[in-house]
Amino acid sequence: MWTRTSRAQHSRAGLRIASDLTDAEWAVLEPMMPQAKRTGRHRTWPSRLVLEAIFFVLRSGCPWRMLPERFPPRQTVYGWFLLWRDRGLFEALAHRLVLLERERSGREASPSAAVIDSQSVRTTEAGGPRGYDAGKKIKGRKRHIMVDTAGRPLVLRSHSAGIQDRDGAVPPCRPRASASPSSKRSSDSAYAGERVAQATCITPEIIRKPKGQIGFAVQPRRWVVERTFAWLNRNRSRARDFERTIASAEAFLYAASVMLLVRRLGRSA
Template identity: 40%
Template sequence: MTDAEWAIVVDLLPPPGNRAGKGGRHEKYCRRVIVDAIFYVVRGGIAWRQLPRDFPPAMTVYTIFRRWSAIGAWQVVHDALRDRVRVRAGRAPQPTAAIIDSQSIQGSDTVPAYSRGYDAGKKTNGRKRHIAVDSLGLLLTVVVTVASIQDRDSAVRLLAVMRAKFSTITFVWADGGYTGRLVVWAKHVLALTVQIVKRCDDASGFTVLPRRWVVERTYAWITKHRRCVLDYETRPDHHEAMVLLAMIFTMTRRLARDCE
């Protein structure tokens, strides 16, 4: 990270243990180096134990990543940066509309059988990540499930999590895979209007669809980080953390560039 990028992130990280009123030692390694090592794994797609020797020990870096994931630190950092990017773009911090979509990801041999499934439509054996983004393409919510689950079934959980975080959202765009009982359920239970954006039957080849292209661009941002191209995580919540880290890196670079 550059100095400008680190200045944006440093105050959002959880306080060291010795400053939480519970005693303890000072942290042995510089936080900036630890965060750089975590981003190195996310961007490069390497295994934790393949970290270069310039970084702290791999298991130390992984332990901090896991500890901060467990306390929701990555979510806090991500949400704070998203609000700043929205304000910088002239929008209110809280969105009023969202776009949802899913993406099946091939699972590596490190993904256990109990948390993976087979998506017959995409011919993918692994997991499926479901995301909700705002009109700028910034991530609002991410949920990781087995790949065999139907989009409209997993969207129940996705929309419920999104509604719990954003009471201001009233309108959601989705593709044809969400047609059916989800639209009725969202309207009566969550007070959300779900509009299905369908592809024209006469269209051939690639076609840019209204609103749906925004979430596809977000997937492009995420998959620029190689750790998110395939699923290497043993736990689904760790893959969710990887997606958050990919977006944190993207937004941090954008904010630092705007400050130059």
């Protein structure tokens, strides 16, 4: 519940644009960003401004061509986005920030339990891989995310919505897909197939509906991952999937995770 204290704590009023980074947030990210080469052509635009432009597109949902003039040219921003996407920078930043945020809250850096779930979203006419989710009556893509018990994103994957949950959950469950392997994973009955159980040596715990339940009821630990979906979808570009490629869709998901975690670390600095 929002109070005057919490609103003041989360306020971005002092920034020119609410998606910009504060000095405390940039102090957290700067050591993790790729350093400029000592030789060769010097950068015209600093990494901080380029990253703020990517966060603006992510948060506002505007096209690259409509970036405000205070940011670098859209060709420059988009070029850096593709370079960082292909190098896995957003995923690496997200994993590193999860470890820092867990340590800040007094937890072990590597989580011992995780929760996995999926969300189907519609795509646009941009094209790219898509499918039809018969269960949710949605044509588009499906997002599989794995979070720790506090909702911090660990693994974020995107694929066609036509792929069923028990098949789409295999890549996130594999140990090599996560920088923070867990000893226990919770999921719903859609992940009860053998493929999910054989994807890793860890047997998932299936959280089923209690017998005799009528109507909606909050299930243990299941609400954690649903809350994370809500956090990610507060970025307007994630309300739908506008990206042509799966790689860009996943890069934006990890960028949303970076924005979420770095704000928490910046407030505590």
